[in-house]
Amino acid sequence: MGWGPDAILQEDANFEVRRGDVFAILGGSGCGKSTLLRHLIGLERPLAGRVDIAGLGAPERRVGPPAFGVMFQGGALFGSMTLLQNVALPLEAWTDLEPEAVEAVARARLRLVGLDGYEHHLPAEISGGMKKRAAIARAMALEPELLFLDEPSAGLDPVSAVELDELILTLRRGLGLTVVLVTHELESIDKIVSRCIFLDKESKRIIAEGDPRELRERSDDPRVRNFFHRRSARRSE
Amino acid sequence: MAPPNGPTDFRVERVDYEDGRAVLVFAGALRFAEASLVWADVRELLLDAPPTVRFDLSDVERIDGGCMALLVQLRCELESAGVDAAFEGARGQAAELYELYGGTGRPCLRAPPRRPGLLDQVGRVTLALAGELRAALDFVGALCLSLVRALRAPGSVRWRDLAPLMERAGADGLVIVVLINFLVGFIMGFQGADQLQRFGANVFVADLVGLSVTRELGPLMTAIIVCGRSGASFAAELGTMKVSEEVDALHSMGFDPIRFLVFPRVLALCLALPLLTLIADAVGVVGGLLVGITELQLTVVAYTNETLKALDLLDVFSGVVKSVVFAAAIGLIACQQGLAAEGGAVGVGQRTTSSVVSILFALILIDAGFTVAFYALGV
Numbered sequence: 001m002g003w004g005p006d007a008i009l010q011e012d013a014n015f016e017v018r019r020g021d022v023f024a025i026l027g028g029s030g031c032g033k034s035t036l037l038r039h040l041i042g043l044e045r046p047l048a049g050r051v052d053i054a055g056l057g058a059p060e061r062r063v064g065p066p067a068f069g070v071m072f073q074g075g076a077l078f079g080s081m082t083l084l085q086n087v088a089l090p091l092e093a094w095t096d097l098e099p100e101a102v103e104a105v106a107r108a109r110l111r112l113v114g115l116d117g118y119e120h121h122l123p124a125e126i127s128g129g130m131k132k133r134a135a136i137a138r139a140m141a142l143e144p145e146l147l148f149l150d151e152p153s154a155g156l157d158p159v160s161a162v163e164l165d166e167l168i169l170t171l172r173r174g175l176g177l178t179v180v181l182v183t184h185e186l187e188s189i190d191k192i193v194s195r196c197i198f199l200d201k202e203s204k205r206i207i208a209e210g211d212p213r214e215l216r217e218r219s220d221d222p223r224v225r226n227f228f229h230r231r232s233a234r235r236s237e
Numbered sequence: 238m239a240p241p242n243g244p245t246d247f248r249v250e251r252v253d254y255e256d257g258r259a260v261l262v263f264a265g266a267l268r269f270a271e272a273s274l275v276w277a278d279v280r281e282l283l284l285d286a287p288p289t290v291r292f293d294l295s296d297v298e299r300i301d302g303g304c305m306a307l308l309v310q311l312r313c314e315l316e317s318a319g320v321d322a323a324f325e326g327a328r329g330q331a332a333e334l335y336e337l338y339g340g341t342g343r344p345c346l347r348a349p350p351r352r353p354g355l356l357d358q359v360g361r362v363t364l365a366l367a368g369e370l371r372a373a374l375d376f377v378g379a380l381c382l383s384l385v386r387a388l389r390a391p392g393s394v395r396w397r398d399l400a401p402l403m404e405r406a407g408a409d410g411l412v413i414v415v416l417i418n419f420l421v422g423f424i425m426g427f428q429g430a431d432q433l434q435r436f437g438a439n440v441f442v443a444d445l446v447g448l449s450v451t452r453e454l455g456p457l458m459t460a461i462i463v464c465g466r467s468g469a470s471f472a473a474e475l476g477t478m479k480v481s482e483e484v485d486a487l488h489s490m491g492f493d494p495i496r497f498l499v500f501p502r503v504l505a506l507c508l509a510l511p512l513l514t515l516i517a518d519a520v521g522v523v524g525g526l527l528v529g530i531t532e533l534q535l536t537v538v539a540y541t542n543e544t545l546k547a548l549d550l551l552d553v554f555s556g557v558v559k560s561v562v563f564a565a566a567i568g569l570i571a572c573q574q575g576l577a578a579e580g581g582a583v584g585v586g587q588r589t590t591s592s593v594v595s596i597l598f599a600l601i602l603i604d605a606g607f608t609v610a611f612y613a614l615g616v
C-alpha cells in the first residue's frame with residue numbers, strides 16, 4: 001500500500017484481526033499507520049492485494065448504513081454543525097428513530113465521552129482533545145461492531161485517556177466490539193490491546209506481530225524493544 | 238545585529254602547522270544571535286583551506302544549537318571540497334550538542350537538486366493537465382451516477398441545507414448585485430446618451446439599456462458577482478472539508494459527498510441566480526432611467542413606455558435561462574475544484590483561485606454559445 005507507485009509505504013502488510021480483538025497498529029511517526037487505516041476502511045485501494053472484512057468483503061466507498069465506525073486522526077468533525085448535530089447525523093440518516101429519540105441517543109453518546117454540556121458548541125469552539133472525544137462519540141453513534149480509531153488518546157489528559165480505555169474495554173466485554181486502533185500510549189497498549197502489529201518505515205514491512213505484553217518481554221528486534229521500553233534509537237546506536 | 242548581552246565574547250583564530258594542518262581554535266560563547274559574525278569570521282579564515290582542518294572546541298564555554306548546526310554545515314562543505322575536516326576537543330554541553338547535530342556522523346554530501354530541463358517541464362505540465370482533465374471527467378461521471386440515484390431516492394439529498402445556502406448565495410449578495418447592476422445601467426445610459434443625442438433619438442436610450450441589460454449584462458454581471466461570492470466560498474469550504482478529512486468522514490459514514498454537498502449547492506445557485514438576475518434587470522433599467530430623466534429630458538412615463546415597447550418577454554426570459562446555466566456552471570466547477578483540493582491551506586487557496594478563473598472562463602464561453610445559438614434561432 002502507498003500513495004501511488006512513487007511512495008510505497010508498506011510492501012507486505014499481511015495480518016488478520018479476529019472478532020473481539022482490540023487490535024493495535026504500532027510504529028513510528030510517518031510509517032504509514034493512518035494510511036494503513038485508510039486502506040482498511042476502503043478509502044484507499046491497495047496497490048496490490050486486498051482487504052477483506054468477514055460478512056462485508058472488500059470495504060469500499062459505499063452509500064448506505066456504514067458497517068463500522070471510524071475516528072480520524074484529526075477528528076474530522078463537520079465544522080458547520082454543533083457536536084450534537086455531528087453525532088446525530090448518522091443516526092438521522094440511517095435509523096428510523098424519531099427526532100427526539102435521535103437527540104436522546106446523541107446526547108447519551110456525548111455523555112459517554114464526557115462531553116455533556118457541550119452539545120451546542122461548534123467544533124471550532126472546543127479543544128483538540130474534546131474534538132477527539134466528540135469524534136469517538138460520532139464513530140460509535142450507530143453502535144457498530146467494528147470500530148477504527150486513529151490515535152484516540154493522543155492529546156487527552158491522563159484521566160480522560162484512562163476513561164476512554166475503560167470505555168473500550170466495557171464495550172468489548174459487553175457487546176463483543178472489535179476495535180482496530182492506532183496508538184502510542186504504552187499504558188493503554190498494556191491495558192486494552194490484545195494483539196498488535198508493528199510497522200517499520202525503513203524496511204516497509206511488519207516487523208512484529210502478536211500480544212504486546214509478549215512482544216515487550218520477548219521480542220529481540222531492537223526497534224520493537226526501543227518502542228516498548230521508551231528508549232531513544234539514537235542513544236542506543 | 239548587536240548581540241543581546243554585551244559585546245561579542247567569542248573568538249576564533251587559525252593556527253597553521255608545518256605538516257599542512259590548520260586548526261581553528263574557538264573560544265568563548267558562541268550564540269546564535271551572533272551566528273552571522275561567527276559564520277563570516279570562519280568563512281574568511283577558511284578562504285584558502287589546507288588539506289587538513291580541525292575545529293578545536295576545547296575552549297568553548299557555551300555553544301547553542303544554531304551555531305553548532307552552522308559549524309557542522311561548514312565541515313560538510315569542506316569535506317565535499319576534498320578537505321579532511323573534523324572536530325576535536327568538544328567537552329560537556331558542546332560535546333552533547335555536537336552529537337545531537339550529527340557532528341559524529343558521516344558528512345552529509347547532498348547533491349544539489351537537479352534543475353528540470355525544458356522538455357521535462359513541458360512533460361510535467363502536460364501530465365498535470367491530463368490529470369486535471371481526467372479528474373473533471375471522473376467528477377462528471379460520479380455526478381451522473383449520483384443524479385440517477387438521487388432521482389430514485391430523493392431523500393438521500395441533503396435538502397435541509399438548501400434554504401440556508403440560498404440565503405447565503407442569494408439574499409446575502411443582494412446589495413452588491415443591486416448596486417453593481419444599477420451602475421451598469423447608469424453607465425450604459427450615459428454611453429448611449431451621447432451618441433443618441435446627436436440624432437435627436439433621446440428616447441431610444443431606453444431600448445439600448447433595456448435590451449443590453451436584460452439580454453446580456455444583467456445575467457452576466459450577476460453571474461460574475463455570484464462567482465466571486467459563492468463560487469469562491471463553495472470552493473474554499475469544500476476544499477477545507479477535503480483537506481481536514483471531513484469528506485473522508487462522510488464517505489466512512491456511508492454518505493455520498495455529491496448528494497450531501499454538491500447537489501444542495503448547485504441547486505441553491507440555480508434557484509437564487511435567476512431571481513437575482515430578474516432583480517438585476519430591474520435595477521439596470523432604473524439606472525438607465527436616471528440618465529434619461531436627468532440628462533435626456535425624458536419623463537419617467539415616456540422612458541418606461543419605451544422600455545416596455547422595446548422589450549419582449551423573450552428577452553427577459555432568455556436572460557433568465559442563461560442565468561440558470563451560469564448557476565449550474567458556477568456551482569459544479571466550484572464544488573469540483575473544492576473536492577479536488579489536497580495538501581492543506583495552500584492547496585485550498587490554489588483550488589479557490591483556479592475555481593474562480595475557470596468559472597469566469599466558463600461563463601464567457603457559455604455566453605458566447607448562447608449568443609450564437611440565439612442568433613441562429615432568431616431569438
Ligand SMILES: Nc1ncnc2c1ncn2[C@@H]1O[C@H](COP(=O)(O)OP(=O)(O)OP(=O)(O)O)[C@@H](O)[C@H]1O
Nearest residue numbers: 003007009027028029030031032033034035036073
Ligand atoms: N496524501 C498523501 N499523498 C502522498 N503521501 C502522503 C499523503 N499522506 C501521507 N503521505 C505520506 O505517507 C506517509 C505515512 O503517513 P501516515 O499519515 O500514514 O503516517 P502515520 O504512521 O499515521 O504517522 P503519525 O503517527 O504521525 O500519525 C508519510 O510519510 C507521508 O509523507
Ligand SMILES: [Mg+2]
Nearest residue numbers: 033034073150
Ligand atoms: Mg497518523
